Amino acid sequence: MTKPRVLIIGGGFGGLAAAQALGRRAVVTVVDRHNYQTFLPLLYQVSTAGLAADHVAYPIRGALRDIRGKFRLGAPISVDHKNKNVKLDSSEILDFDHLIIAMGSVTTDFGIPGVAEHALGMKTIQEALEIRAEVMRRFEDLCRFEDETRFSIAVVGGGPTGVEMAGALAELVRGPLRNDEEHAARHIDIILIEAGPRLLPMFDDSLSQKTKLALEKMGVKVLVNTAVKSVESRKILFADGSSTPSEVTIWAAGVKGNPDMEKLNVPIVGNRVDVEETLQVRHYPHIWAIGDIAGAKGENGKFLPMVAPVAMQQGRFVAEQIIRAEKSAPLKKFVYKDKGSMATIGRNKAVVQVRRIKFSGFLAWSAWLFLHLFYLMGGRNRIGTIADWFWNYLTFDRGNRHILDSIND
Amino acid sequence: MTKPRVLIIGGGFGGLAAAQALGRRAVVTVVDRHNYQTFLPLLYQVSTAGLAADHVAYPIRGALRDIRGKFRLGAPISVDHKNKNVKLDSSEILDFDHLIIAMGSVTTDFGIPGVAEHALGMKTIQEALEIRAEVMRRFEDLCRFEDETRFSIAVVGGGPTGVEMAGALAELVRGPLRNDEEHAARHIDIILIEAGPRLLPMFDDSLSQKTKLALEKMGVKVLVNTAVKSVESRKILFADGSSTPSEVTIWAAGVKGNPDMEKLNVPIVGNRVDVEETLQVRHYPHIWAIGDIAGAKGENGKFLPMVAPVAMQQGRFVAEQIIRAEKSAPLKKFVYKDKGSMATIGRNKAVVQVRRIKFSGFLAWSAWLFLHLFYLMGGRNRIGTIADWFWNYLTFDRGNRHILDSIND
Numbered sequence: 001m002t003k004p005r006v007l008i009i010g011g012g013f014g015g016l017a018a019a020q021a022l023g024r025r026a027v028v029t030v031v032d033r034h035n036y037q038t039f040l041p042l043l044y045q046v047s048t049a050g051l052a053a054d055h056v057a058y059p060i061r062g063a064l065r066d067i068r069g070k071f072r073l074g075a076p077i078s079v080d081h082k083n084k085n086v087k088l089d090s091s092e093i094l095d096f097d098h099l100i101i102a103m104g105s106v107t108t109d110f111g112i113p114g115v116a117e118h119a120l121g122m123k124t125i126q127e128a129l130e131i132r133a134e135v136m137r138r139f140e141d142l143c144r145f146e147d148e149t150r151f152s153i154a155v156v157g158g159g160p161t162g163v164e165m166a167g168a169l170a171e172l173v174r175g176p177l178r179n180d181e182e183h184a185a186r187h188i189d190i191i192l193i194e195a196g197p198r199l200l201p202m203f204d205d206s207l208s209q210k211t212k213l214a215l216e217k218m219g220v221k222v223l224v225n226t227a228v229k230s231v232e233s234r235k236i237l238f239a240d241g242s243s244t245p246s247e248v249t250i251w252a253a254g255v256k257g258n259p260d261m262e263k264l265n266v267p268i269v270g271n272r273v274d275v276e277e278t279l280q281v282r283h284y285p286h287i288w289a290i291g292d293i294a295g296a297k298g299e300n301g302k303f304l305p306m307v308a309p310v311a312m313q314q315g316r317f318v319a320e321q322i323i324r325a326e327k328s329a330p331l332k333k334f335v336y337k338d339k340g341s342m343a344t345i346g347r348n349k350a351v352v353q354v355r356r357i358k359f360s361g362f363l364a365w366s367a368w369l370f371l372h373l374f375y376l377m378g379g380r381n382r383i384g385t386i387a388d389w390f391w392n393y394l395t396f397d398r399g400n401r402h403i404l405d406s407i408n409d
Numbered sequence: 410m411t412k413p414r415v416l417i418i419g420g421g422f423g424g425l426a427a428a429q430a431l432g433r434r435a436v437v438t439v440v441d442r443h444n445y446q447t448f449l450p451l452l453y454q455v456s457t458a459g460l461a462a463d464h465v466a467y468p469i470r471g472a473l474r475d476i477r478g479k480f481r482l483g484a485p486i487s488v489d490h491k492n493k494n495v496k497l498d499s500s501e502i503l504d505f506d507h508l509i510i511a512m513g514s515v516t517t518d519f520g521i522p523g524v525a526e527h528a529l530g531m532k533t534i535q536e537a538l539e540i541r542a543e544v545m546r547r548f549e550d551l552c553r554f555e556d557e558t559r560f561s562i563a564v565v566g567g568g569p570t571g572v573e574m575a576g577a578l579a580e581l582v583r584g585p586l587r588n589d590e591e592h593a594a595r596h597i598d599i600i601l602i603e604a605g606p607r608l609l610p611m612f613d614d615s616l617s618q619k620t621k622l623a624l625e626k627m628g629v630k631v632l633v634n635t636a637v638k639s640v641e642s643r644k645i646l647f648a649d650g651s652s653t654p655s656e657v658t659i660w661a662a663g664v665k666g667n668p669d670m671e672k673l674n675v676p677i678v679g680n681r682v683d684v685e686e687t688l689q690v691r692h693y694p695h696i697w698a699i700g701d702i703a704g705a706k707g708e709n710g711k712f713l714p715m716v717a718p719v720a721m722q723q724g725r726f727v728a729e730q731i732i733r734a735e736k737s738a739p740l741k742k743f744v745y746k747d748k749g750s751m752a753t754i755g756r757n758k759a760v761v762q763v764r765r766i767k768f769s770g771f772l773a774w775s776a777w778l779f780l781h782l783f784y785l786m787g788g789r790n791r792i793g794t795i796a797d798w799f800w801n802y803l804t805f806d807r808g809n810r811h812i813l814d815s816i817n818d
Contacts, residue, residue: 034811034812035545035549035810035811035812036810036811036812036813052461052462052463052464052793053461053462053463053813054461054462054463054808054809054811054813055461057809057811057813058808059589059808059810059811061589061590061810062589062806062808062810065588065589071549071552072549072552072553073546073549073553073812090553092553125811125813126813136444137482140444140480140481140482143479143480143481144481144482144499144501179474180468180470180471180474181470383796383797383799383800384461384793384796384797386796387792387793387795387796388792388793390792391792397471399463399467399468399471400463400466401444401445401468401470401471402443402444402445402463402466402468402534403443403444403445403482404445404462404463404466404534404535
């Protein structure tokens with residue numbers, strides 16, 4: 001039996017999990033516009049000078065070596081459903097027997113004006129370096145002013161990403177920056193803005209309250225029930241007519257399926273690819289969708305959360321279904337096994353919820369640390385990350401405070 | 410006695426050595442256009458995916474904490490010699506009792522046409538990331554072509570920088586890239602071009618020959634006695650009328666004093682600041698120049714080499730002279746203590762020359778490794794670098810192969 005040719009668009013958590021699960025049972029090709037996987041859950045630590053940018057990236061070719069998979073740098077521009085091939089922006093045409101759409105998500109502004117122009121996203125390493133550079137530049141401005149001028153950094157979105165970002169910013173400002181120049185650091189305000197009634201809405205209410213209190217204790221101003229109406233330069237306007245100054249606005253309010261999926265001409269439902277319970281794209285049995293871009297629903301009838309564990313489980317699931325389909329075996333329905341949620345707030349502080357079990361504090365923080373190291377691909381990144389974390393923890397310092405974005409050469 | 414106000418323009422090896430040697434005996438302010446020091450001797454390892462970009466940078470404020478020094482992000486735009494102050498591009502005016510010019514050097518093209526447009530320099534982290542991105546993009550192109558197309562990477566300049574770059578490129582291509590995609594890696598040529606008769610002209614001839622043989626054994630095409638006439642897109646023209654294809658041209662042929670020194674209105678000699686033997690700028694006893702930008706001469710009457718040890722020795726020397734001047738004690742003449750030269754060629758391969766002593770191979774490589782770690786500032790960078798090096802050495806891999814420049818988001 002010849003091996004099926006499986007083309008995977010997207011080398012994130014889902015795409016690489018699928019590739020590795022297929023292994024050498026298929027001829028695998030992964031396409032991505034970056035030659036590396038971005039370890040998104042740790043991106044906020046790059047923004048806040050905790051980790052080296054290179055250490056939250058992992059070469060996709062490195063992940064494909066063992067399975068002898070191919071890689072192509074680029075993005076799809078069209079699909080030929082009849083002849084089963086995808087054309088890339090390099091003009092190369094790749095044939096497939098099975099196509100896996102794993103293109104992930106992009107920041108969404110929910111149509112709120114000014115977000116694209118005045119807020120910084122949190123989806124790419126370049127964006128993370130831009131946030132780091134902006135924060136450090138504002139800090140240097142304050143150091144020069146030596147007066148009572150204040151600067152505000154606002155994080156919009158009270159989910160895990162926003163909470164982790166706000167907490168890490170508070171630690172950066174109150175730790176290393178205060179050691180650098182105390183007067184300036186004391187003039188930086190950090191604001192976390194959530195439209196809903198509480199932070200971390202997917203967690204138990206008691207953990208939401210603990211998180212809010214912990215952040216406030218760290219000096220973060222937490223605004224709940226506060227919907228953003230528009231973002232302007234150095235200012236955020238709220239739905240109730242009030243506003244807050246914000247020199248750096250970080251947008252962690254939400255993501256939506258990558259709109260590039262439209263180029264693949266597949267049915268879309270609510271910004272995601274419409275899939276059957278088997279994760280086959282509706283009407284296209286040889287095309288599959290996984291991860292943030294897949295419109296799979298949970299038991300409650302709602303879309304599954306856009307998180308790495310869903311993508312990885314779906315990637316492994318689809319790999320098995322493709323092998324079954326090749327053998328003409330009946331396909332299964334995907335069921336997400338929710339292993340729980342966690343968010344880190346700061347040093348020794350995190351919240352964890354696994355079904356009915358919930359805990360916080362040092363134990364939760366240790367669990368967070370262990371799991372993120374475990375999921376971090378590649379020994380080098382693991383060693384480098386341990387080294388940086390160990391150093392940061394012992395010295396209360398953050399060594400990667402460099403202004404290193406494209407503006408600055 | 411009030412402490413003298415010492416303004417240091419430039420936070421490189423020289424500027425920070427001066428700041429740290431002055432310690433709390435002076436009120437020190439360091440000005441730099443980056444908020445970090447770049448560890449230039451290891452920049453080629455960023456270009457060749459060996460080290461994380463953040464780990465060859467060190468926050469200047471971190472280096473100034475112990476001495477309670479100030480830092481200003483920016484560059485000088487003018488000087489007022491009468492009132493002893495410097496105006497920065499932020500419009501801030503900084504008063505000084507002593508000014509130390511430590512602005513380092515920039516890449517020079519010796520007037521050769523096309524260098525600025527078609528060659529990549531090796532002086533900043535952004536340039537290192539650009540080289541890395543260009544090499545990796547060309548490699549990805551070859552992977553797509555799957556034919557007999559060849560790509561050339563040319564390094565111009567046979568001094569330590571060019572030798573180290575060519576050697577590290579050869580190891581990247583023949584190691585990790587060959588593991589990634591063997592056919593493509595076999596179609597990359599690396600060329601080292603030197604105008605003079607031999608590589609590493611400051612070393613003994615026997616070491617030059619060993620270096621050339623070692624590089625050739627690693628697959629580098631070494632061209633000596635080959636002067637570049639012009640650089641074009643994808644091509645280098647030589648003085649003798651011949652040419653070589655070069656998709657990526659890396660310019661390691663030389664540096665000159667930073668031309669921004671002109672804004673400080675001081676006497677210049679041969680692209681450097683004209684200094685007395687005390688390192689005071691000629692006619693300006695309260696202004697000093699150190700490092701690559703200082704026109705200090707050695708016993709042979711020639712300018713001292715533009716290397717970190719000269720800058721660091723001069724920084725410490727000037728710190729002492731300023732203290733002496735404040736006490737009206739007689740000033741000394743600067744004498745450079747040459748501790749020898751070293752260049753690494755590759756894994757277990759380096760050349761070292763200390764006066765009449767010269768050695769090469771594993772011992773020289775170990776010496777290189779030890780010295781670079783010793784000089785690397787900051788424990789975090791040291792730990793992170795050891796982690797990356799350890800990993801690279803054991804696995805023959807280079808984990809930082811990410812295309813992460815400004816073009817790519």
